[in-house]
Amino acid sequence: MLDLRRIREEPDLIREAVRAKHVDVSVERILALDQEVRKAAFEIDQLRAEKNKLSGMLAKSRGQAADAPQMRERVRGINAAIKQIEDELKPPKEELHDLLLWLPNVPHVSVPVGGGPGENVVDRTWGEKPEFSFDPAPHWDLGSALSLLDQERAAKLAGSNFSLYSGHGALLVRGLINFMLDLHTREHGYTEYWPPFLATRQAMVGTGQLPKLEDDMYVCVSPELFLIPTGEVPLTNIFRGEILRSDQLPLRLVAFTSCFRREAGAYGKDTRGLNRVHQFGKVELVRIAEPERSYDELESLLADAEEVLQLLELPYRVLSLCTGDLSFAAAKCYDLEVWAAGQERWLEVSSCSNFEDFQARRTGIRYRPSSGVKPCFLHTINGSGLALPRVIAALLENNQTAEGTVAIPEALRPYLGGRAFLTGTT
């Protein structure tokens, strides 16, 4: 949600953002509706003022004044006039509200201009791609060979593009979750949460998944609840409607959640193995910070996510997303992509974004800069730290050995019963 006053004051900037993000919303229409609604609201306010005055006079005389009947009649007339304006006002008001929810966030000035994924900028690369004396296999072959993954049987349970881990594969999932949560809570100062994995429509609108991405969501019909597509939804909504104390900022929240995405339209494209699944585990990092600090917080959160990859000894690169690839709610975003040697591709494992006050406006998360001052909207920052399936894909592919086993990076071994290799025997 953008500030209506900002839309009035810098409509060109908003128009530019709408174009850059490939959204079809008319800023002209918004401005016209805004004017119409304000004009009518002003009339209603004036009618109410007169009504209140008359009511006050009736109250003072306990309704015994000589002209009480005429006053009552006058108020009845005012009520009818108000009702009429309100009825006329309803459709434009709803349309305005709806259009505002469809208006994307404005990219930060530091975001590279570009039309789409092809114009994202590689900021830097970390680590060396592994070299092999043999032809490295993709993770789906390794997963089957070592009995870690069973794609075929997963389909029996929930259809295509679900995953079923077994044996040491399941242990690997559990170990990675604990490894990541321990790192972020012990070393990076995050408070751990275990939230619901379903969310209300209001919560989903709050973080910006709705209304735009409704087709990508799984929904329970009665009562209506959405399966969360990311832990960002529950974590950010925890403080919905609250005025936070500035001495508790910035907040750092972390949670493991399952994430559910229909990935409508993605069939047949990059969907083999763990590359794109409907349900996956993710450790999510969220920060809620004062506006002037939010870009520092973004860099710091990005470093927290990067450290996971460094400890796992996985080569990765950091991308600055260009304006055309920026998501609906983001003002700036870095993607972390990990190298997967068996597929010879980079796989996205984290998006770290600053939403500025976009989500905070939708959810009503504010703070008081100092006592006696009006509350201000906070900034929200979040990123994966990390999403599991592609990390697992990279671990298997990059660490495979000539013997057909998979080496476990040092940092992860304590979480896998001290094992140095996955061998396929449990």
Next chain:
RNA sequence: GGAGAGGUGGCCGAGCUGGUUGAAGGCGCUCGCCUGCUAAGCGAGUGUGGGGGUUAUACCUCACCGAGGGUUCGAAUCCCUCCCUCUCCGCCA
């Protein structure tokens, strides 16, 4: 699922036999006084959002007491629907 209680300002908590109550009181916070320092004490101030107005203040005005409807000249207060919390009973992983 059944029965009962309740949802009020940053927090706690009155009001709920309808009328100048945006809301007593307390806590917290801000400013001032007092005091070797601190604490205590004393005084004043302190909800949110919108509109109008001003160079900017001042000022004027509307809405908001879980959400949405209704009754009424007038609703935090009465009626209806829904949501949520708590207690007891039942059921259940």
